[in-house]
Amino acid sequence: MGFVAGLGVPTGIGVPTYYMQEGFVPTVGSGCDCAGLHGEMGSIEFNGSSSLLTTYTHGSLDAGCSRCRTSVSDCDKTSPTDRALTVGAWINSDDVTSSTIIAKGVDTSNREYALFFESDDDLIWRIYDEDDFNSGTGDNYIQRRSDATQGGLENGWHWVVATYDGSAANTGMTIYVDGSVLATTGSENNGYNSAKAAGMGPVWGRDNFSVGGYFDGHMYNMAVWDVKLSAGTITDLWNSGNSYIYQVTSTAAWVGPSDLSYSNHYTDQSSHGAVNNCENLVSYYTGSGLLGGVNAQDRSCIDCVGMGTDLISAPNEFPGSWTPNIRRTGVTEKIRIWLQNNTDVAVGEWSNQATGDTAVDAEQASITNQAAVSGGGLDFDGNDNYYEFKDGSGSLYDFDIAAEEGLTIMVVVERDSHSGNATILSSGSGDAHFFHLVSGGDNLSIKLGGVSTVIEPVTQNLHAAGTKVLFTVVREAGPTGDIKLYADGVLQDLASGVANAGDGEFDTLGTRSADRYFNGKIYELSMWNKELSEAELISAHDYFTTIHSL
Numbered sequence: 001m002g003f004v005a006g007l008g009v010p011t012g013i014g015v016p017t018y019y020m021q022e023g024f025v026p027t028v029g030s031g032c033d034c035a036g037l038h039g040e041m042g043s044i045e046f047n048g049s050s051s052l053l054t055t056y057t058h059g060s061l062d063a064g065c066s067r068c069r070t071s072v073s074d075c076d077k078t079s080p081t082d083r084a085l086t087v088g089a090w091i092n093s094d095d096v097t098s099s100t101i102i103a104k105g106v107d108t109s110n111r112e113y114a115l116f117f118e119s120d121d122d123l124i125w126r127i128y129d130e131d132d133f134n135s136g137t138g139d140n141y142i143q144r145r146s147d148a149t150q151g152g153l154e155n156g157w158h159w160v161v162a163t164y165d166g167s168a169a170n171t172g173m174t175i176y177v178d179g180s181v182l183a184t185t186g187s188e189n190n191g192y193n194s195a196k197a198a199g200m201g202p203v204w205g206r207d208n209f210s211v212g213g214y215f216d217g218h219m220y221n222m223a224v225w226d227v228k229l230s231a232g233t234i235t236d237l238w239n240s241g242n243s244y245i246y247q248v249t250s251t252a253a254w255v256g257p258s259d260l261s262y263s264n265h266y267t268d269q270s271s272h273g274a275v276n277n278c279e280n281l282v283s284y285y286t287g288s289g290l291l292g293g294v295n296a297q298d299r300s301c302i303d304c305v306g307m308g309t310d311l312i313s314a315p316n317e318f319p320g321s322w323t324p325n326i327r328r329t330g331v332t333e334k335i336r337i338w339l340q341n342n343t344d345v346a347v348g349e350w351s352n353q354a355t356g357d358t359a360v361d362a363e364q365a366s367i368t369n370q371a372a373v374s375g376g377g378l379d380f381d382g383n384d385n386y387y388e389f390k391d392g393s394g395s396l397y398d399f400d401i402a403a404e405e406g407l408t409i410m411v412v413v414e415r416d417s418h419s420g421n422a423t424i425l426s427s428g429s430g431d432a433h434f435f436h437l438v439s440g441g442d443n444l445s446i447k448l449g450g451v452s453t454v455i456e457p458v459t460q461n462l463h464a465a466g467t468k469v470l471f472t473v474v475r476e477a478g479p480t481g482d483i484k485l486y487a488d489g490v491l492q493d494l495a496s497g498v499a500n501a502g503d504g505e506f507d508t509l510g511t512r513s514a515d516r517y518f519n520g521k522i523y524e525l526s527m528w529n530k531e532l533s534e535a536e537l538i539s540a541h542d543y544f545t546t547i548h549s550l
Contacts, residue, residue: 038261038299042288042315044308046205048094048216051310053296055201057283059104059224061085061112061127061164062197080132080194082168084228087115088161088176089204090257090319093154093217096121100205100212101160102222105198108209112198115162115175116212121149123182125162125175126211131196142170142192144184153177157220157319159238159257165228168194174231179238181231202283204306220318223260223300224283232268239265242328243320247535255539257320260284261299288313322539324526325355334530336399337389339509341412341524341547342376350378350387350509354526360397362387362509371510374521378510382416382519386511388428396428398505399527403449405503406477406531409435410540412548414468415520421445422519425527426512433504434512435473437463444485446473449502455485457492468523470544475500477531488550489541523548 044053058065063083087102096117105111111128118124126143133140144162153160158178165172170186204222205215229237237258246254258265261281284300290313296306320327324338335354339362344351347370350362364370364387371378371385380386391397401407411424418441426434435446441463444455455473463469472486481501485492506527510518524544532540544550 038259038286040287040289040299042313043090043092043218043220043318044222044285044288044290044296045218045312045314045317046215047310047312048099048214051214051308051312052206053204053222053285053306053308053311055203055224055283055285055298055306057201057224057298057300058197059085059087059202059226059283060197061166061195063166065197082127082164082166082194083226084164084166085113086161086163086225086227086229087113087202087223088159088229088234089222090157090159090220091153091215091217092157092219092317092319093215095216096123096150096154098213099215100203100207101215101219102202102204102224103207103209103212104200104202105207105209106200110198111209112195113164114207114209114211115160116207117150118212121151122146123150123153123160123175123177124211125164125173125184127164127173127192127195129192129195130198132193133191140190140192142168142173142186142188144170144173144175144186146175147183147185150177154217159241159319161229161234163228163234168192176231176234176238178241179235204285218314218317220287221257221260222283222285223281225280226282227280230268233266236267237265240329243322243326245322245328245533245535245539247533247538250534251538253535253538253542255320255322255326256318259286287318288315322543324540324543325353326539331528331530331532331536334528335526336529337506337525337527339377339522339525345373345377347371347373347378352389359392360389360399363390364388375523377412377521377523379521380510380518382420382422382517385517387509389507389509396507398427398507400505401433401448401503401529403503404477404479404481404501405529407475408472408526408528408530408532408537410470410472410524410526410544412468412470412523412525412544412550413437413463413518413520414523415441415463415465417465417519420519421516423508423510423512423516424518424522424525425506426508427505428508429513431513433506435506436512436516441465444471444473446483446500448500448504451500451502453483453498453500455483455498456495457485457487458495459487459492462487462492465520468521468548468550470541470548470550472537472541474531474537486537486541489538489545 061082100116103114113127123146129140161176175182338354340353371380422437442460474484476482483498
C-alpha cells in the first residue's frame with residue numbers, strides 16, 4: 001500500500017526508493033534533481049529508549065561552516081554571525097513528554113540547537129551560544145516556548161517545523177505545527193551573540209545534553225534547510241494535510257505528503273522569496289529505507305549516510321498513505337460508504353468508516369436476518385440475510401447518486417454459488433436501483449435511472465464460486481456515463497460498450513425486494529460519488545489487493 005515503484009533507479013542498495021518522474025534517470029544516490037520525485041515508503045520508528053539517527057552534514061548555524069562535513073575544522077568563523085536555518089519533520093509520537101525531535105551538540109558545553117518537548121509537554125525551539133558568552137559553565141541561549149502544552153500531538157501524524165532568520169534574537173525564531181504558526185513566548189538567557197558549530201551533525205530522536213530525551217514514535221521526511229523557509233512555503237509543504245497522488249506509468253503511482261526535494265512544491269512567492277531548488281535542502285531523510293538495518297540514506301544534495309542506532313523500519317506507517325478515507329480535496333468528501341474489513345463488524349451492525357458518513361451504518365436488528373461474521377466481513381446465507389443503512393436516529397438512509405455524476409464502487413466478494421442474482425447494493429423495496437452479480441458467474445449488472453445495464457467482461461468466470469475477487473465499477477461523469485470494469489485491479493475488456501448516466505440511490509446491503517439475496521462473503525465495500533482518476537484507482541487497487549492478498 002502507499003508507494004508503488006515507478007520508473008528510474010533505486011537510490012541505495014536495499015533501499016525501496018525510486019525516482020518517480022517518467023523518462024528521467026538521475027544520478028544514483030543524488031537528491032539534487034529538483035524536477036524529479038524521491039519517494040520512499042514508510043517511516044522510521046524510534047523506540048523511546050535507545051533509538052537515534054546521527055547525520056553527517058553540518059546543518060550548522062555557524063556562517064563560517066561548509067555544508068558537507070561534520071568536523072569543526074571545516075568552520076572558519078571570520079565574523080560573529082549566524083546563518084538562517086529551518087528544521088522540520090513529520091512526527092507521530094506515542095508520548096511527547098521529555099523527548100527530542102532534533103538536536104545538534106556533543107555535550108552540555110558544546111551545544112548548538114534543539115527542538116524538543118520538556119517534561120511538561122511544552123515544545124521548545126532553542127539556540128545556544130557556546131562561544132562569545134559561554135565558557136562552559138553558563139547556560140546561554142535564545143528560545144521560543146509554546147504557550148500551551150503539546151500533548152495533543154500524540155498518536156497522529158503532524159508536520160512540525162522550526163525556523164531561524166539568523167538575527168541573533170528570539171524574535172527571529174518561529175515554530176509551526178501543521179502549516180500554522182504555533183503560539184509561543186520568546187526569551188533570552190544569560191546573553192546571546194551567535195552560535196558556535198558543535199562538533200557533530202544534527203541528531204534526530206535524541207539530544208546529547210539532557211534537555212529533552214529519546215523520541216518515542218515515528219518520524220518521516222526529516223529535513224534541514226540552510227535558509228529560513230517562509231510561512232507561505234511551510235504552509236504549501238503542509239498542503240492542508242492533503243496527500244499528493246502522482247501517476248507515473250499506466251500501472252504505477254506514488255501517494256504521500258510533499259516530497260521536500262521536489263521544487264514544484266515550493267510555490268510561495270512571499271517577501272522572503274520562494275525556495276525553488278533543493279540545494280537549500282542540506283539534510284533529508286525520507287522514510288524507512290535503512291541500509292543493512294542500521295544506516296539511512298540522505299536524499300539531500302549532500303548525499304551522506306546517517307548512522308542509526310536501534311532504528312526500526314515501518315514500511316506501512318507514514319503520513320498520507322492511501323486508504324478510502326485519504327485526506328485529499330476532491331476525494332475525501334466524495335467517499336460515502338466504506339465497510340472496512342475487520343473493523344467494527346458484527347452480526348448486528350457493520351459500521352460505516354467513510355469520512356462524513358460515519359453515522360450511517362449497515363444495521364440488522366433481527367437475529368434471523370443477520371449474517372455471520374467471517375474473514376473480517378459478513379457471510380450471507382443467500383436466504384434471508386440483509387442489512388439496511390440507517391442514520392443516527394434509526395431512519396433508513398439513501399446514498400443518492402445524481403444523474404451524470406461520476407461513481408466508483410469497489411467490493412471484495414466470495415460467492416458460495418452462482419444460482420440466482422446476488423445483490424450487493426439496492427434501493428431496498430421495489431426494483432428501482434441495484435448493483436448485483438448476475439446468475440451464472442460471469443456478468444455484473446447495475447440499474448440506475450430506470451435502466452438496467454449488464455456489464456459483460458470478455459474474460460468469463462471472474463468470480464467463480466469459492467474465489468475471492470475485487471470488483472471495481474467506474475462510471476464516468478457526464479451525459480454518456482460510460483462504465484469500466486476492473487477485476488483484482490486489472491481493467492477488463494467488455495463484450496460491448498456499456499453506459500448508464502442515470503440517477504438512483506442505495507440504502508440496502510445484500511438484497512432487494514426481499515429477494516435475490518447475496519450468497520457468500522462480502523469482505524469489504526467502498527463507494528464514491530466520484531469517478532476515481534487512473535492514478536487514484538492504481539492506489540486504491542494497490543491498497544485493496546494488498547489487504548486481501550489478491
